[in-house]
Amino acid sequence: MSQPPPRRKRTRPSNIEGDAPSSNRTTDLRDEDRIQALVKDAEFWFEDGSIILIAGDVVFRVYKGVLASASPVFADMFSLPTPGPRPAVDGCPVVNLQDSADDVRRLLRLVMPKNGACVLEDLNMLDISAGVRLGHKYQMDTVVKRLAARLGQYYTKHWAGWRDPSRSSFPECLRGTAAIAVVNIARLTDELWLLPAALFECLELPTLALLSGFKRGDGTVEHLSHEDLARCIDARPIVKRDEIISAIDYVFDYDLKKCANDDSDRCYATLHALQQDPGFLYHDYQPYRDFTQRKHSWSKRVRPSLCGGCYHAVVEREEEGCKLFFKNLPVYFGLEIRAWGKV
Ligand SMILES: [Zn+2]
Known part of the structure; x- marks a missing residue:
């Protein structure tokens, strides 16, 4: 039986705000005022939720235990008396995230799907990109591995997978310019076996598309690194x-x-x-x-x-x-x- 990989050292991401020194932190009242001014997410606002997440101008109210079970980063943060999130609104701790609301929403769909199950085959590249980037950041290893395996059905390292006729029916939304995001996912997560097939997919893109990058769900655009871009251009x-x-x-x-x-x-x-x-x-x-x-x-x-x-x-x-x-x-x-x- 294989041993589980050693857990990475738990660190508090710098973009999670817990309690800050009183001199530079907001008061509970100001938290409440601030949340009132934000947009409650239509998809992830549960009246009985136990944690409030703020991302951009959107506020989510979800379940602390579910988040903690999926992410040792959140688990550690919730377990620390100080610094840690403090009760602010309706008894719910408030966590400020530096991530985009779109990214957070897509991650929550993976961690606590509203229909009871997350179907990998239904995910588009916006979902997978957000899930991997935030999953990696919050050490949700199972989420990241499952998403990488999904990509591996097309961006395969196996000859049998490459020649499998079903490869041609892999969703279009996970191909083409989506391969730019796949390359960056491989680099971010160290799943380097994804790289050759993903770089080959990039190599086949029209040059303008290759240079234009991949547009994420929140509207930001990611590009290949200069090194990976050079790899594609040189290999053509x-x-x-x-x-x-x-x-x-x-x-x-x-x-x-x-x-x-x-x-x-x-x-x-x-x-x-x-x-x-x-x-x-x-x-x-x-x-x-x-x-x-x-x-x-x-x-x-x-x-x-x-x-x-x-x-x-x-x-x-x-x-x-x-x-x-x-x-x-x-x-x-x-x-x-x-x-x-x-x-
Ligand atoms: Zn003949």
Whole structure:
């Protein structure tokens, strides 16, 4: 049985205000006045709640015990007599957070879902981004691990996952520019195995989209670090080059002597025609893309013209190229990922 990871040293995040010295803290009365002036969150304001959270101009009233059980940071804060949150409004301690209200709301949906269960498959990237960033900050390790595992269904480190046709049905909202947030999540949480597939997704973005970043739910925009941006830009031409080399290796160099068909000239002519078609090399042949999409591009076109033996042989060779690419995927970005590419 594996041992649980050592718990990180508990620290009070600097953005949680507990009791402050009386000289620079508000009074209970001022807390009440202040809360009255704020917007009560429509989703997370429970009349019997036991803790008040303030984020931006929104105030939440939720359950202290649930928060404490999910987060050792909150648990420690609630357990400390001084400094700690003090009774302020209706007997509820008040905690001022520096996080955006949108982030806090999305985190609360994960920690205390109103319909009784949080369905991972229903989460969009705004939810996952907020959940991971705040989950990491408040040491909600289970939340962070579950969200990273959800991302790992697409941003996989396993060959079997990469080639799984179901990968192409992963929600669009978790792909494209969302990959920028995934890269940053990998960096923040040290889940570095997410990086190669996420950086590859970024590499395929139009340059303007890559530079424009990912817009969070609260309207702020996050970008790749300069280092990760450089990794994508530098890798682009090398990936394209290697795709072309792969085409030559696995399709054009296919040994037609293996053709068992009497009409092997027809197979030769088909492959030769591909060789003469620049569009094939630059657009159609995509051994590095999604497995299902590949099967519907060039191979579909040549399927009627090649004999069955040659068709399957060439498709198999294309998959060999894809497997080799996946094995080397971290290398394109100058990364070394432990246990990368295992089944
Ligand atoms: Zn043939």
